Amino acid sequence: MAVFDLRINGEQMSVDVPPDMPLLWALRDHLNLTGTKFSCGIAFCGSCTVLVDGEPIRSCIATVESIGDREVTTIEGLSPNGDHPLQRAWLAEQTVQCGYCHPGQILQAAALLEENPHPSDEDIDDYMAGNLCRCGTYQRIRKAIRRVEEGRI
Amino acid sequence: MSTKDLSRRDFMKTTGVAGAGLVVGFHIPWIQGCGGPPPVPMEGGAQPNAYIRIDPAGFIHIVYDDHEMGQGSSTGFLMMACDELEADWSKIVMEEVPTDPSNWHQSISTGGSTTIRLGWVPVRTAAAQAREVLREAAARRWEVAVDECVAKEHKITHEPSGRSADYGELADEAALLSVPENPELKSHEDFWLIGRSTDRLDLPDKVTGKTQFGMDLRLPGMVYASVSRPPAFQGGIRSFDDTAARQVPGVLDVFEVEGGIAVVASDTWAAFKGRQALVVDWDPGPNADQSSDTLKARGVALENEPGDVVGDEVGNFARAFAGAPRKVEAAYDTHFLDHVPMEPMNATAWVQGDRVEVWCPTQGATSGQRMAARVAGVDRENVIFHSMLSGGGFGRRLNSDDTEFAVKVAMNVDGPVQVVWTREDTFAHGFYRPYTHQTMKAGLDAEGWPVAWLHRVYGMGGGTSTGGANNPPYEFPNFRCDAHMEDWGIPIGPWRSVGNTHTCFAVESFMDECAHAAGINPVTYRRRLMEPKDPRLLTCLLRAAELAEYGKEMGDRQGQGVAAWACFGGYGAMVADVTVADDGAVSVDKIVAVVDHGTIVNPEAVRSQIEGGIVLSLTATLKAEVHIANGAAVESNFHDHPILSMGEMPLVEVHFVESTERPGGVGEPPVPPPVPAVCNAIFAATGVRIRELPVDEELLRVT
Incomplete structure (x- = not known):
C-alpha cells in the first residue's frame, strides 16, 4: 500500500492503495466517484473512460501509480452543473x-x-x-x- | 409522507384519511409471451398492484412495479396517467418499486414488452377515476352541477363562475367520495401528451453520473466480494488452496459457499486479485465432452424425425409434402446468446440474524426476494428488497442468481457485502438464448407456391426455443411445427424477443429461399401468403418495400433483403441494404423499418427502442454468439465476443404506421427481423445463403 495524491476534477484527493490498483477502483471504491463504470476490465469497452490531462484513458487498466500529478476528469467533474x-x-x-x-x-x-x-x-x-x-x-x-x-x- | 415506504396495506389505510390526499388503486394484469392468453388476474383477484396518489400539495405520485432498465417505459407509463388526469407533467412523481414484494398483489417482474400495453387501460381508468372524483369534490364544495366543472391543467374550473381549485386543494375532499367504476376514457383526438415525444425522466441523471446503478451502491462498512465458480456448467470444486489469495493486501476472508469460492476484501480490486490467486482443482462434471459440435450433430440427426407437435397442425403436412412437385429444404443453426448487459451482474446483501436486506439491479424483485429468503432460510417478509436501476437487462436480470450468490456470501460476513461479477463471470454463467437447429421443409405447387410447410426445432426449454415457429405470419394449407427438446444442463432463459430471434431467422430466410426457388419476387411472394393471415404486418411490409425502394439497382456485391415479423403485440418489416467486401466483410449500410405498435405513447422513446433492437440483432447476426467446449462457454469477454460498434451502425430509418389501436409491445418486436433481412441481403449481394450465425465471412470471400 502507498499513499497517492491525485488531482481529480480540480480537487486534491489522496488514496492509500496498492500501486498497481487500476484508477477505476480507486475512484469507485475509495473516493466514491461511481460515475466511472466497470464493465469489461480489459480496456475493450470504454465504460471506464476518464480524461487524464484531457486525453481519454481506460481507467480499468491504467494504474493509480501511472497517473502522477496529471489532472483526472471524471463524468462528475466534466462541468460543475452537469451542463457541458x-x-x-x-x-x-x-x-x-x-x-x-x-x-x-x-x-x-x-x-x-x-x-x-x-x-x-x-x-x-x-x-x-x-x-x-x-x-x-x-x-x-x-x-x-x-x-x-x-x-x- | 413518502409514498415509497407505503405498502399495499398502508395504502388501504390511508385512503379516506384526512391529510393523506386521494389514493386510487388499480390492477395491472400480467401475460406471458407472444400472443399469449388473455390477461388473467393473479391470486387475490383484481386487487390493486398500482396506485395514483394526489397529495395535498398537488403532487401526483404513481406507484407501480415495473423496472426501468433503459427501455424508457416508466416515462410512458406516467404520460398515460398524466394525460387522462389532465395533470401538470411537472407534478408527476414516479415512486420506487415496492421493497416488500411479498406484500404486493402480483409477482413483480418486468419482461415481455408489457409495461405500456398492459398498463394502457388500467392506468388511464384509474386516472379518469381520480379526475372524476376531483370534479365531484369541486362541484360539492361550490354547490354546482358536476357537468359545469371541467378538469384541465391540474385544476377543476367551474366555467360559469370562473372559480377554480387546484388538484391538491381538492384531494382530501375527493378522497371521501367513491370512485366511478367505469369512467369515460378520453378519445384519441383529445390526447395532448400521449403521442407527443416527451423527454425521459431518467435521463438527466444518467448524463452527469449521478444515477446509481446496482453496482454503484455504497453503504457504510460495506465490503466487496468476488466468487470463483466452476467453469463447466455441471462442474464442481474438488479442492482449493487459498494461501496466496489470503496474502493479497485487502483480502479479508476466503471461504467456500455452495457453488463457488468467495473472496471477501476491502475493495473490488483486492477481491478480484485474491480470487485470481486461488489455486483450484475444478471438477469438470458429467458434461466435459459437450461442445457446440455435439449439439449440432444431435440436431442434424433428428432432422427427419417427427418431434412433438407445437401449436395447431393445419391439414396434413406429410401427405401434401410427399405429393408436391417441388420440394425445398434447408436447416438453420443459431448458437447460444448471452445478454451482455454493460453492467455486469452484481448484488449487495446484508444479513443480520433473521433479517435480510438486498440491493439488486433486477427485472424480478419477487423472484429475488424469494431467492434471498430461501438461501438465508428466513420468511419472505423478513427480506427487504431494493430494486436498483440496471445497466441493461434484455431478459438476463429475470434470474435471481445475482441475489443468490450475494446472500450466500453475506451469510458469512458481518455487515453489508457487494458481490461483483467480472465480465468473464457474466459470460460464463449466463442464462442464454438456447442453441437451435431448425429444419425447414416446403412443398411447392407447379407455380411455386407453398402447399406444405414444416418447421422442426431442435433445441431446449420449450417456448424459449420454439416461440414464434408455430405461428408464422403466413397462411399455408398444410402446416406443421414440431420440436425435439433436450436438456443439456446449460442454463437458458429469455433473451430479448425470446424464441422469435431465431425462429424468425429460419422462417424469413426460408421464405426467401422458396421465393427464389419459385422465381417470384420475395415481396410479392410474401404478400400473397400474408394477406389472409396478418393484414397489419402486410401494411408494414409493403410500405417498407416502397420506402426502401426494394428492388432498386445496386452496385457489385451489394444487395437488399426484406423480412417481416410480429411478436409481443408489435409488427415490423425491415429492408436491409448491405455491401459485402471482397474479403467477406459485411457492411450493413442502411435499414428501413416500418413498424406498427398501435398507439404510440412516447414516439422518440419508441424510435430509440427500435434503433437499439436493431443493433442488438446485428451483433447476433454478424459479430458473435456463445459456443460451448468442454461443457463450458467459450467466449469470455469483448475480445472474443465483440459487439457492434459505432462505425458498424447502419443508418436506421424508423417509420410508424399511424394507428389508434391499443399500444403493442415495443422492446422485443424490433429484434427478430434484422437477422433474416441482412442474411437475405447477403444472398442478393453474393448468391451465398447464410444458414448459421454469426455470419461466417469466409463463405463470402472472393476466391
Missing part, C-alpha cells in the same frame, strides 16, 4: 437508454471535440470505436456530437 454542451446535446437527442456506458461515451466525445472540433463522420466513428453500447444508441451519439460540433446547442 455534450451533456445538453445528449439530452436534446434523448440519446441514452440504460445509461451505463454513457459517462464513458460523453468523456470520449469531449476529448474528440477538444482535439478535432469539426470531425468528419469517419473521424467520429474511429474515435468512438472503442466505446461500446449494448442498448445500441450509436445513431443518437453521432447526432449529439454533430449538434455540438455545429453549435446547435
Whole structure:
C-alpha cells in the first residue's frame, strides 16, 4: 500500500492503495466517484473512460501509480452543473437508454471535440470505436456530437 | 409522507384519511409471451398492484412495479396517467418499486414488452377515476352541477363562475367520495401528451453520473466480494488452496459457499486479485465432452424425425409434402446468446440474524426476494428488497442468481457485502438464448407456391426455443411445427424477443429461399401468403418495400433483403441494404423499418427502442454468439465476443404506421427481423445463403 495524491476534477484527493490498483477502483471504491463504470476490465469497452490531462484513458487498466500529478476528469467533474454542451446535446437527442456506458461515451466525445472540433463522420466513428453500447444508441451519439460540433446547442 | 415506504396495506389505510390526499388503486394484469392468453388476474383477484396518489400539495405520485432498465417505459407509463388526469407533467412523481414484494398483489417482474400495453387501460381508468372524483369534490364544495366543472391543467374550473381549485386543494375532499367504476376514457383526438415525444425522466441523471446503478451502491462498512465458480456448467470444486489469495493486501476472508469460492476484501480490486490467486482443482462434471459440435450433430440427426407437435397442425403436412412437385429444404443453426448487459451482474446483501436486506439491479424483485429468503432460510417478509436501476437487462436480470450468490456470501460476513461479477463471470454463467437447429421443409405447387410447410426445432426449454415457429405470419394449407427438446444442463432463459430471434431467422430466410426457388419476387411472394393471415404486418411490409425502394439497382456485391415479423403485440418489416467486401466483410449500410405498435405513447422513446433492437440483432447476426467446449462457454469477454460498434451502425430509418389501436409491445418486436433481412441481403449481394450465425465471412470471400 502507498499513499497517492491525485488531482481529480480540480480537487486534491489522496488514496492509500496498492500501486498497481487500476484508477477505476480507486475512484469507485475509495473516493466514491461511481460515475466511472466497470464493465469489461480489459480496456475493450470504454465504460471506464476518464480524461487524464484531457486525453481519454481506460481507467480499468491504467494504474493509480501511472497517473502522477496529471489532472483526472471524471463524468462528475466534466462541468460543475452537469451542463457541458455534450451533456445538453445528449439530452436534446434523448440519446441514452440504460445509461451505463454513457459517462464513458460523453468523456470520449469531449476529448474528440477538444482535439478535432469539426470531425468528419469517419473521424467520429474511429474515435468512438472503442466505446461500446449494448442498448445500441450509436445513431443518437453521432447526432449529439454533430449538434455540438455545429453549435446547435 | 413518502409514498415509497407505503405498502399495499398502508395504502388501504390511508385512503379516506384526512391529510393523506386521494389514493386510487388499480390492477395491472400480467401475460406471458407472444400472443399469449388473455390477461388473467393473479391470486387475490383484481386487487390493486398500482396506485395514483394526489397529495395535498398537488403532487401526483404513481406507484407501480415495473423496472426501468433503459427501455424508457416508466416515462410512458406516467404520460398515460398524466394525460387522462389532465395533470401538470411537472407534478408527476414516479415512486420506487415496492421493497416488500411479498406484500404486493402480483409477482413483480418486468419482461415481455408489457409495461405500456398492459398498463394502457388500467392506468388511464384509474386516472379518469381520480379526475372524476376531483370534479365531484369541486362541484360539492361550490354547490354546482358536476357537468359545469371541467378538469384541465391540474385544476377543476367551474366555467360559469370562473372559480377554480387546484388538484391538491381538492384531494382530501375527493378522497371521501367513491370512485366511478367505469369512467369515460378520453378519445384519441383529445390526447395532448400521449403521442407527443416527451423527454425521459431518467435521463438527466444518467448524463452527469449521478444515477446509481446496482453496482454503484455504497453503504457504510460495506465490503466487496468476488466468487470463483466452476467453469463447466455441471462442474464442481474438488479442492482449493487459498494461501496466496489470503496474502493479497485487502483480502479479508476466503471461504467456500455452495457453488463457488468467495473472496471477501476491502475493495473490488483486492477481491478480484485474491480470487485470481486461488489455486483450484475444478471438477469438470458429467458434461466435459459437450461442445457446440455435439449439439449440432444431435440436431442434424433428428432432422427427419417427427418431434412433438407445437401449436395447431393445419391439414396434413406429410401427405401434401410427399405429393408436391417441388420440394425445398434447408436447416438453420443459431448458437447460444448471452445478454451482455454493460453492467455486469452484481448484488449487495446484508444479513443480520433473521433479517435480510438486498440491493439488486433486477427485472424480478419477487423472484429475488424469494431467492434471498430461501438461501438465508428466513420468511419472505423478513427480506427487504431494493430494486436498483440496471445497466441493461434484455431478459438476463429475470434470474435471481445475482441475489443468490450475494446472500450466500453475506451469510458469512458481518455487515453489508457487494458481490461483483467480472465480465468473464457474466459470460460464463449466463442464462442464454438456447442453441437451435431448425429444419425447414416446403412443398411447392407447379407455380411455386407453398402447399406444405414444416418447421422442426431442435433445441431446449420449450417456448424459449420454439416461440414464434408455430405461428408464422403466413397462411399455408398444410402446416406443421414440431420440436425435439433436450436438456443439456446449460442454463437458458429469455433473451430479448425470446424464441422469435431465431425462429424468425429460419422462417424469413426460408421464405426467401422458396421465393427464389419459385422465381417470384420475395415481396410479392410474401404478400400473397400474408394477406389472409396478418393484414397489419402486410401494411408494414409493403410500405417498407416502397420506402426502401426494394428492388432498386445496386452496385457489385451489394444487395437488399426484406423480412417481416410480429411478436409481443408489435409488427415490423425491415429492408436491409448491405455491401459485402471482397474479403467477406459485411457492411450493413442502411435499414428501413416500418413498424406498427398501435398507439404510440412516447414516439422518440419508441424510435430509440427500435434503433437499439436493431443493433442488438446485428451483433447476433454478424459479430458473435456463445459456443460451448468442454461443457463450458467459450467466449469470455469483448475480445472474443465483440459487439457492434459505432462505425458498424447502419443508418436506421424508423417509420410508424399511424394507428389508434391499443399500444403493442415495443422492446422485443424490433429484434427478430434484422437477422433474416441482412442474411437475405447477403444472398442478393453474393448468391451465398447464410444458414448459421454469426455470419461466417469466409463463405463470402472472393476466391
